[in-house]
Amino acid sequence: MKAQVLLVDDEPNILLSLEFLIKRAGYTVATACDGEQALTQVTALQPALVVLDINMPKMNGYEVCERIRANPAWQEIRIILLTAKGRDVEREKGLALGADDYVTKPFSNQELMTKIQSLLPAD
Known part of the structure; x- marks a missing residue:
């Protein structure tokens, strides 16, 4: 079984399409629709990768x-910020906070899958 990916976005259509795409690539997928739920899922599942929207209720993706x-037990978790915030300053902030990559919406499914596969170890 391939690595687990946690998808976090407050837009159900994006979650649904990404879940289909990433499952089709063979990964196990969990979802969350806000920042608090994302942290609950990270605690419970310790996914290999989190694909994280920035603009969300309760807690934003930067937080x-x-x-x-900040959690030493989660240092191996890879993070891709997937957001409509495309300015350089926002990208730099995300990377400075520890994101491994930054993808702006709208995005290419192939580009996103390439980034996911580059961050996750092969079987």
Whole structure:
């Protein structure tokens, strides 16, 4: 079984399409629709990768990223920020907070899968 991916976005259509895409590639997928739920899932599942939206209710993606990076037990978790925030300053902030990669919406499914596969170890 391939690695587990946690998808975090407050837009159900994005979660659904990404879940289908990533499962089709053979990964196990869990989802969360806000920042608090994301941290609950990270605690419970310790996924290999979190694909994380920035604009979400309860806690934004920057805060979730920062909390994941602050926990020594979660240092191996890879993070891709997937967001409509495409300015350089926002990208730099995300990477400075510990994200491994940054993808702007709209995005190419192939580009996202290439980034996921580059961050996750092969079987």
